[in-house]
Amino acid sequence: EPEVTQTPSHQVTQMGQEVILRCVPISNHLYFYWYRQILGQKVEFLVSFYNNEISEKSEIFDDQFSVERPDGSNFTLKIRSTKLEDSAMYFCASRDIPRTSGRVGDNEQFFGPGTRLTVL
Amino acid sequence: GENVEQHPSTLSVQEGDSAVIKCTYSDSASNYFPWYKQELGKRPQLIIDIRSNVGEKKDQRIAVTLNKTAKHFSLHITETQPEDSAVYFCAAEAIWAGGTSYGKLTFGQGTILTVHP
Numbered sequence: 001e002p003e004v005t006q007t008p009s010h011q012v013t014q015m016g017q018e019v020i021l022r023c024v025p026i027s028n029h030l031y032f033y034w035y036r037q038i039l040g041q042k043v044e045f046l047v048s049f050y051n052n053e054i055s056e057k058s059e060i061f062d063d064q065f066s067v068e069r070p071d072g073s074n075f076t077l078k079i080r081s082t083k084l085e086d087s088a089m090y091f092c093a094s095r096d097i098p099r100t101s102g103r104v105g106d107n108e109q110f111f112g113p114g115t116r117l118t119v120l
Numbered sequence: 121g122e123n124v125e126q127h128p129s130t131l132s133v134q135e136g137d138s139a140v141i142k143c144t145y146s147d148s149a150s151n152y153f154p155w156y157k158q159e160l161g162k163r164p165q166l167i168i169d170i171r172s173n174v175g176e177k178k179d180q181r182i183a184v185t186l187n188k189t190a191k192h193f194s195l196h197i198t199e200t201q202p203e204d205s206a207v208y209f210c211a212a213e214a215i216w217a218g219g220t221s222y223g224k225l226t227f228g229q230g231t232i233l234t235v236h237p
Contacts, residue, residue, distance in 0.1 A: 033224065043164060043209065043227045056224055091163060098152075098215045098223065107152055107171075107215060109225060111163040 002026045004112035006092050012118045013082055021077045021115045023092030032075045033093040033109060034067065036060070043091065049075065082119045089114045122147040124212050126228025133200050134236050141231045143210035144192040150212040153186060153193050154225070158207045167208075168195070200235045207232050 093109040151172040156164035
């Protein structure tokens with residue numbers, strides 16, 4: 001079964017450095033998302049991306065964040081100047097066109113395994 | 121924006137008992153309500169979901185109920201097993217609102233379920 005993949009699994013960086021988190025969504029999916037989860041807390045929405053542009057972003061997604069789909073397979077999240085509070089697990093997700101069938105999973109956002117970002 | 125509240129934060133049951141986790145949401149535009157199971161250090165995985173035009177859905181030992189008027193939905197797990205131990209998150213999303221279908225999941229705070237053998 002196809003899966004969303006993410007690299008690296010763990011990234012350690014110094015405060016102020018730039019990081020790029022990479023995701024390969026499921027190949028026929030059209031909608032892409034980034035979420036983050038601070039340790040022990042809930043998953044929080046960062047940004048959604050469709051048709052090569054941001055469709056929505058949260059207040060967390062400030063000018064330090066950017067997303068890109070540089071080719072037909074990768075979806076990246078860049079943090080320009082990392083802060084201590086950016087330390088979290090970052091999940092990429094992708095989804096196919098939503099359906100109205102009612103079957104479990106027809107509107108599922110498929111999550112990747114996550115990248116644990118540690119900012120020192 | 122949407123706000124999802126989830127209770128309880130921890131739930132401890134004996135193997136074979138039932139477990140119920142409850143969530144409320146605030147945005148009447150939300151029309152899709154998935155439940156995710158997350159094991160330690162792993163990705164959230166969908167276990168069941170429900171659309172706003174349905175009041176209840178079952179999948180083997182798992183069921184979800186939705187009360188659209190009261191804006192709350194619940195997860196029911198029957199005949200719990202130790203492998204059900206995990207963190208469970210409810211979420212809400214407005215998938216089909218306003219002619220767009222981008223969606224974004226708003227998650228509850230999570231429930232740590234522990235099933236004792």
